[in-house]
Amino acid sequence: MNLQELLQEFNPSNFVVYTCLLLFSILFAFRLDGTITISYWLVFMPLWIWKCLVILGAVIGSLVWIKNPEYRLSESSYIHFKSMLISLSLQLLLLMFELLVCDKLESGRHMWILAFIPLIFISLLSTAICIWAFKNDRAFELEVFCAVNVLQFVFIALRLDRFINWSWVVVFVPFWIVMCLAIIAVLYALIFAAILLRTPEVAIEQRKASIHSAISYSLVVIPLLIFLVLLSNKLDTTSDYAFPPLRPTLLHAPIIDHIRPSYFTICIPLYFAFLILICLSFNSKGNNQWWFGMRKDFCSFLLSVCPCLREYGNISFNKQNNSLSSPHGSQSAIESDQVSAGNPATGSSEKSRFKMNHKKIMMPIMTLESPD
Structure with a gap:
């Protein structure tokens, strides 16, 4: 294992995002279960840290861009900087959504549909951003997630405001469709990896990459599906003020009514998926080089800031x-x-x-005669 190769494929943006989401989901589950009674403003602290890092990184990157006009000559540098500004605008809209949600949970002085307006607006913009990112070979995970779930956000807001009294299983229909497509993609990846594994003409590195991607997708999609099933059942049987109970239906068996696991237990598959995504961030390229004005990959930036790591970056470990x-x-x-x-x-x-x-090695003795 080579430290330099590990850091070269490390994506710090994904690492920060998934770590903050993991911490927030743990705190939010504890708050809903009543394990902790702190304010929701403190529960959302990991998300505030995430947004502060985004704003600070964009400000520093913009200052470096303004002070160094020679960096604008490169087309790739211009695309990276434009991608950073687009990401910053989406993050600011997402911050507005989080502020409205946190204020709603604390005071309850406005409707849920008002809190979801920034998120719905992000979903509408994400379609055009996905097209631009695909043309310029940029990452667009957040944009794809928002674009395909615009209808889901509308359903959740209407259900929370009690404009519709559907079961949460029905409310999550857009999520079910997305998860079905994800499962089909996972099956395709597994079949493709199995075919490559039995093809001797394919290089070993390509086989390993296909197997790695198939297993990674499986470890992310399957826990998310389990979490969604448990969450829908929990919300349909809960008596919380934000999620009022519905009329008894065939989906609500009497045996399930008194079996109500905690939110923390329900979120365990979600935590596992976040841990897998955090591990995958060490093997995920595509980081924007203009955050914090680095203008280079994270490995080179880290080695330039911390020269003491150069000694360890040149050390490799071989199992054999x-x-x-x-x-x-x-x-x-x-x-x-x-x-x-x-x-x-x-x-x-x-x-x-x-x-x-x-x-x-035996060699015949040869004498060199020199003239007198």
């Missing part, structure tokens, strides 16, 4: 040779000697192999 560098290497060598000593045939074969590999 770890016995030479580990403190147990001498012990393993001693054990192998003991085994060879206990088995005469093995010892003689080792000695003969050693002699064969270390035979002296």
Whole structure:
């Protein structure tokens, strides 16, 4: 394992986003369960940290762009900077949505549909942004998520305001459609990886990449589907003020009414999916180089800021040779000697192999006669 290669494929943006979402989901579940009674403004603290980092990084990147006009000559640099500004605008709209949601949970002085207006606006803009990002080879995970779930956001807002009295299983129909498409994509990735695995003409690196992507998608999609099923059942049987109980239907069996797991238990598959996404951020390229004015990949920036890491960045670890560098290497060598000593045939074969590999090269003696 090489530290430099690991950092070269590290995406700090994805790492920060998924880590903040993981912390927020844990705090929010504890708050809904009543385990903690802190204010929702503190529960949303990981999201505030995320948005502060985005704003600070965009401001520093813009200042570097303004002070250095020579950086504008490169077309790729211009695309990166434009992508940063687009991402900043979406993050500001998302921040407005989070502020309205937090204020609604604290005071309840406005309707949910008002809080969801910035998110719906993001979803409408995301379609055009996805087209631009696809043409310029930029990442657009957040934009795709918002674009395909615009109808879902409308349904959730209407359900929370009690304009519709549908079951949450019905409200989540757009999510079910998206998850079905995701499962189909996972099955396709698994089948494609199995085909490549049995094709000898394909390179080994390509096989490993296909298997890695198929397993990664499976570990993300399946926990999200389990979480969505548990959440819909929880919301249909809860008596919370924000999610009022519905009339008894065939979906609500009497046995399930008294079995109400906590929100933290329901969110365990979601936490697992976030952990997988955090691990995948170490093997995810495509980071914007203009955040905080770095103008280079994260590995080069980190090594330039911390020169002490350069010594460790040049060290690689090989599993096959770890016995030479580990403190147990001498012990393993001693054990192998003991085994060879206990088995005469093995010892003689080792000695003969050693002699064969270390035979002296015999050359005829040639004398050089010099004239008198």
